[in-house]
Amino acid sequence: MKHFRKLIFVCNGSDCKKAGAKKLNKDLKSLTDEAPFKGSCKFIKTKCMDMCKTAPNVIVGDYFCKKTTAEKVLLQIKKS
Numbered sequence: 001m002k003h004f005r006k007l008i009f010v011c012n013g014s015d016c017k018k019a020g021a022k023k024l025n026k027d028l029k030s031l032t033d034e035a036p037f038k039g040s041c042k043f044i045k046t047k048c049m050d051m052c053k054t055a056p057n058v059i060v061g062d063y064f065c066k067k068t069t070a071e072k073v074l075l076q077i078k079k080s
């Protein structure tokens with residue numbers, strides 16, 4: 001049986017930090033520490049993705065989450 005971890009890229013550039021990327025990162029880590037997601041996600045902090053107008057930005061698989069929240073990212077993780 002194969003076990004895949006989903007890669008989630010969270011922008012930590014200055015504009016995304018101002019828009020709440022640090023809190024988003026904390027929320028995502030605490031939410032994915034619980035039951036169905038535990039051990040299935042790997043968070044990677046990135047530098048600016050050049051999409052600052054839509055901060056905070058997160059990439060889940062091949063989906064780009066703009067102006068996102070932890071809940072929206074979780075929904076996307078469930079879908080992918």
Ligand code: FES
Binds near residue numbers: 014015017052055
């Ligand atoms: S700081 Fe996040 S896209 Fe530029």
